[in-house]
Structure formats: structure tokens, C-alpha cells
Amino acid sequence: MESQKIHPHQLSADALAAKLQVDVQRGLSEAEAQRRLKQHGANRLTPQRGKSPWRLLFEQVHQPLVYILLIAAAVTGFLQEWVDSSVIFGVVLVNTLIGFIQEANALKAIDALSRVLTVTSTVLRDGQRRSIAATELTIGDVVLLQSGDKVPADLRLLQIRELQIDESALTGESVPVEKSLAILSNATVLADRTNMAYASALVTYGSGLGVVVDIGDHTEIGRINSLLSRTVELETPLTKKMGQFSTLLLWVILGLAAVTFAVGVWRGQPLLEMFMAAVALAVGAIPEGLPAALTITLAIGVSRMAKSNAIIRKLPAVETLGSTTVICSDKTGTLTQNQMTVQSLYAGGALFGFTGSGYTPEGDIYLNNTAVAHSHYPVLMECLKAGLLCNDARLIADVNTWRIEGDPTEGALLVSAHKAGLHQATVSLANPRLDAIPFESQHQFMATLHHNQALDVRQVYLKGALESILARCDKAFDLHMQPMALDKALLQQQVEQLAAQGLRVLKY
The missing domain is CATH 3.40.1110.10 (Calcium-transporting ATPase, cytoplasmic domain N)
Structure with a gap:
């Protein structure tokens, strides 16, 4: 009895009850519920393994221009130019801390998705209504829904009374879905499965009764959580240009320093003196204020976005969002606040x-x-x-x-x-x-x-x-x-x- 192989929206109530081995009028027995709980696990989203603080910190430094600045700080320190070395190192430190703090805060906000199932639910167990934590639900539990409830797991609806559910978190559609008990074809897409109620959706009207068919990571919201953890981090136009600029700058500076050193030696200047001159030229050519100015500018954008409840995980993403010229969307509520107003x-x-x-x-x-x-x-x-x-x-x-x-x-x-x-x-x-x-x-x-x-x-x-x-x-x-x-x-x-x-x- 594996939940991922069940297609509940295409089964009748009797067929589904038989497949899940549950009496809809009495629900599971407490003993059977505990057995299934051990078999299927708790009804919670598995926390994704996050990045360690050290890795987050390293990623802020892992940029060509920052490497150049660190080398410059080390060389100026070796030459006992303590003021220059301190300034350059301070710029790197500020740049790293701002990026680290921003990403750490964004990761905490994203992790909130893993807590969407921390609600209570009303179930039938041994023929009695009980209020239990949603994490204790298991496959086959009979759940009762009423207006104001958050759906605790993916349910196949068996009884309804004018039931309407807000599924905008899954489909982007702002209008609550009017539910039915009609048996649907296997090819019916998620948004049209009116005989289903999905975890994290909100009951806005009416009441209903359904049987749990998927829990935790196997729910639709669980799949979304899993996809978020596997997203590929793409370079933004800004990071690409900064990478190209840093590489070009590195070679230009090294080239000029090498030319300066070679010309000086060719003209008979002492080797050590020309080496010091080449190093001074290289350090002076590095725009040590650029990373700090860039980071602070992006941080201001992130702060403004945060005031509008927008989570920005990576600082360069602000630049990408700002350069967007056309957004195509066909779902009311996806880009709006899902709030209707009498005009x-x-x-x-x-x-x-x-x-x-x-x-x-x-x-x-x-x-x-x-x-x-x-x-x-x-x-x-x-x-x-x-x-x-x-x-x-x-x-x-x-x-x-x-x-x-x-x-x-x-x-x-x-x-x-x-x-x-x-x-x-x-x-x-x-x-x-x-x-x-x-x-x-x-x-x-x-x-x-x-x-x-x-x-x-x-x-x-x-x-x-x-x-x-x-x-x-x-x-x-x-x-x-x-x-x-x-x-x-x-x-x-x-x-x-x-x-x-x-x-x-x-x-x-």
C-alpha cells in the first residue's frame, strides 16, 4: 500500500476506502493509526539540508574581484603599508558580512515553508472525533474540515456541504474552488481535481469529510518544497558582467605591472626596487571601493523589497528583478495580493x-x-x-x-x-x-x-x-x-x- 501509486481522484469513495482499508464511518483504530504512522512516517515536510554558516561565508568571498582584493591586502601588508592593507581588508569584510547576513535571513524565511503543516486537525478514530496534531495524521485517516481550517494533508473528499477551498498557494487562482464528489479521469490536472483537498490550502466556506491519501513529502506542497531544494542557481547578468570585468581587470593589472617591471629592469633599475614599484602599481589600480559600493546599493534594494514582504535570497537578484521589462501571467493572485476590492x-x-x-x-x-x-x-x-x-x-x-x-x-x-x-x-x-x-x-x-x-x-x-x-x-x-x-x-x-x-x- 504505497501512497504514491494511488490515484484517488479517479476512484469512487467505496473503492478508495477498500484500497486504504478504512471504515469511513469510524475511521482508523488507534492501534492501526500508530502502525501506519510507523510505516509511513510523520506528516511533516523533511527539512532540507541547508548550507553551513562556513559555506555561506565562503560563497560571499568566492568572487574573482574579492580574490584580487585579498591578494592586494596581503601584499600591502607584506610591504608594511598598514593603512592601505586595513582599508582593503575592511572593504572585503563589509562586503562579505552584508552578503552573509542577507542570505542567512532569506534562508530562514524560505525554511518557513517546512512548517506549513504544523496545525491541528479533527479526525475520526475508533468512531470518535479527536483533535490531533497534523503531524500525527497517516494514510487512511478520516479528516473533518470546516470553514477556517487549513487542510492538513492531501485528502480525497468523501462528503461535502457547500465546500469551497482557497488553493491559491498551489494554483495561483485567487477564487476559492467549489468542491464536488464527481469521479474524475486519471488525466485531470491538479487545478481541476475538484474532489481533492490539498495540504496547506484554506477552507473558506462550508464543511467536508475526506480520507488522507498523501502525507508529508508526498503531498503536492511537499513536492514543491522538494523542488525548491533542488533549484539550480543561475548567474544573473550582473554577476556575469562582474566576473568578466574582474577577469579582464586582473589580466590588465598583471600586464601593466609586468610591463612596468620589465621596462625598469631593461633601463637598469634594481630588481627589488622595480618589483616594489610594480606591486604598488597593481595595488593602486585595484578599485577596492567597487565591491562595497555595489553590495551596499544592492542591500538598499533588498531592504526596500523586504518592506513589501518580498524575500530576496541573493543580493544580485535585485538587479535581475529591476531589469525585468515584461512579465507574462495568466493567474489572478500570482502577481497581486489576492485581495478583492469593491470599486x-x-x-x-x-x-x-x-x-x-x-x-x-x-x-x-x-x-x-x-x-x-x-x-x-x-x-x-x-x-x-x-x-x-x-x-x-x-x-x-x-x-x-x-x-x-x-x-x-x-x-x-x-x-x-x-x-x-x-x-x-x-x-x-x-x-x-x-x-x-x-x-x-x-x-x-x-x-x-x-x-x-x-x-x-x-x-x-x-x-x-x-x-x-x-x-x-x-x-x-x-x-x-x-x-x-x-x-x-x-x-x-x-x-x-x-x-x-x-x-x-x-x-x-
Whole structure:
């Protein structure tokens, strides 16, 4: 029973359970789980053997120009030119330390990938639900998932309820994947395996149950970790040019020193005197400030990149990134921050605009390119309230940043409501949820029932695809929340205009 030979997405639930020898209703027994744990190992990524500090230090010195500087420092020291020798050696030391510290810090950040599985998970063992460390999972364990969980291992899904999972870490796709139980062909690519849940992915909505089919290094994220450890270090344009320049400089300096020595001897000068003159010429011709200036300039670039949470392992990589002119990408979220933002809201026959970006709830609301007081437009406030209440996401304030727990689209609705002063905790307390119909692909809408305590009435809020919502509506509201006839043709035209701007359109 080797996990790498299993193709779980093409097997039925019964066939997979039989192959893994597990009762899906009861899970593994504790004894069997321990036996498999010993057989397959812990569910963790194998730490890759890193470079020793001495090797990192040597790699900073292993450059032609640095070798030239070290020779120059040694020769000037031999000639008892202590000031020159100290300056040259100091330049080499600063250059080496900056490169060493930068690469060591970058390696620590990269090693964080090895800790993505350090989470807890809920499993069925002996028919009982148990919360265990993800490292204790083994092949055949039955795992329960719910919104907010990080998938602890590669799972074949057996039961789902409106399950959506954010797999952007693997596929680059920012939109959560709606899962299904359909049996797929063996040729189905990773991004289309909707009956699978992969380690390190985040459950954004719904719940599910799956059986572990791969753990540790055999998971998809484990394969990525393995590929990272085997990447070939290529020379950048800068390092190539510096290598060529250093080689040329070395031969030019040695040539000039040799010519100087030969001419002096030919003219009858003492050998020792001409040797000292040739050495002085060679040392004086070496640009000892060049490595330090180059390293400090690149370090400034690395520091600026670090402020944007970009990890730069090798200093010369900054130059390569800076010289990039064209980037081709077909995956939303690969080059962006994977944060959605409400840009426009059409309500009461008026198109409102929003400023700000990301999940930070700061920005103004505009109408006809003029900032407006949102409280003067009841229909705007009611629309934002609908987006806030018919919502399962949470807006969370962290240190110096904001993040969303849940679906990015729902998160964007929360942020837009916050910009108008509608806060989730306050509005939800005044309008407690009584029931909900989760989003289903066949219905294309989500609905929630609330008790409006101020008016002592029950209200239903819907959001979803335009066609689905329009089919259930016959009236609309004007800017002052007065009922009016619903002009579906005008609304469809407005939707097409927004879609033509590259915006995702949601009706509620």
C-alpha cells in the first residue's frame, strides 16, 4: 500500500476506502493509526539540508574581484603599508558580512515553508472525533474540515456541504474552488481535481469529510518544497558582467605591472626596487571601493523589497528583478495580493464609486466624481448592509494590517460596508441571523434571514448571480428607499458596462 501509486481522484469513495482499508464511518483504530504512522512516517515536510554558516561565508568571498582584493591586502601588508592593507581588508569584510547576513535571513524565511503543516486537525478514530496534531495524521485517516481550517494533508473528499477551498498557494487562482464528489479521469490536472483537498490550502466556506491519501513529502506542497531544494542557481547578468570585468581587470593589472617591471629592469633599475614599484602599481589600480559600493546599493534594494514582504535570497537578484521589462501571467493572485476590492455600487439608479484598495477599511464614497456623505443615501446604506449581513467572512485587524477569514469576495463586501461606518459586530448584533441558505451552484445565490430588532420585523437578504436574483425581484428602490418599478433592461445594460471594465459583478 504505497501512497504514491494511488490515484484517488479517479476512484469512487467505496473503492478508495477498500484500497486504504478504512471504515469511513469510524475511521482508523488507534492501534492501526500508530502502525501506519510507523510505516509511513510523520506528516511533516523533511527539512532540507541547508548550507553551513562556513559555506555561506565562503560563497560571499568566492568572487574573482574579492580574490584580487585579498591578494592586494596581503601584499600591502607584506610591504608594511598598514593603512592601505586595513582599508582593503575592511572593504572585503563589509562586503562579505552584508552578503552573509542577507542570505542567512532569506534562508530562514524560505525554511518557513517546512512548517506549513504544523496545525491541528479533527479526525475520526475508533468512531470518535479527536483533535490531533497534523503531524500525527497517516494514510487512511478520516479528516473533518470546516470553514477556517487549513487542510492538513492531501485528502480525497468523501462528503461535502457547500465546500469551497482557497488553493491559491498551489494554483495561483485567487477564487476559492467549489468542491464536488464527481469521479474524475486519471488525466485531470491538479487545478481541476475538484474532489481533492490539498495540504496547506484554506477552507473558506462550508464543511467536508475526506480520507488522507498523501502525507508529508508526498503531498503536492511537499513536492514543491522538494523542488525548491533542488533549484539550480543561475548567474544573473550582473554577476556575469562582474566576473568578466574582474577577469579582464586582473589580466590588465598583471600586464601593466609586468610591463612596468620589465621596462625598469631593461633601463637598469634594481630588481627589488622595480618589483616594489610594480606591486604598488597593481595595488593602486585595484578599485577596492567597487565591491562595497555595489553590495551596499544592492542591500538598499533588498531592504526596500523586504518592506513589501518580498524575500530576496541573493543580493544580485535585485538587479535581475529591476531589469525585468515584461512579465507574462495568466493567474489572478500570482502577481497581486489576492485581495478583492469593491470599486463601484449601482443603487437607486446612481453609480457610486469607492476609493481605497485591499482589505484596509479606509476610503471615500463618490457620486459623479464628488465625495458624498453616505448617510444621505439610504439606498446605499441598505445595499451595504445587505452585503454585510448576507456574508460568512470575517474582517480581522492584525498588527499594522487587516486580513479576511473566508471568501475574498465576501471580504470585499465587508470592507466596503466598513468604509460607510457599518461595522460587522454592531450591525449583526442589531440584526441577528435566524437562518441561512448557503450558496449552491444550481441556485446561484445565498440567502440569510435576520430579525431587525429596531423595526421588529424579519428580513431576507440575498446575493448572487444577476440572473438568479432578477428572477426573484419585481421592484427596486430609489435613492431614498421608495419603491419603484424594476427596469431589468437598464440594469442589464449597467451590468454589461461594469463587466466591460473588468469588474466582477454581484447582485444583492
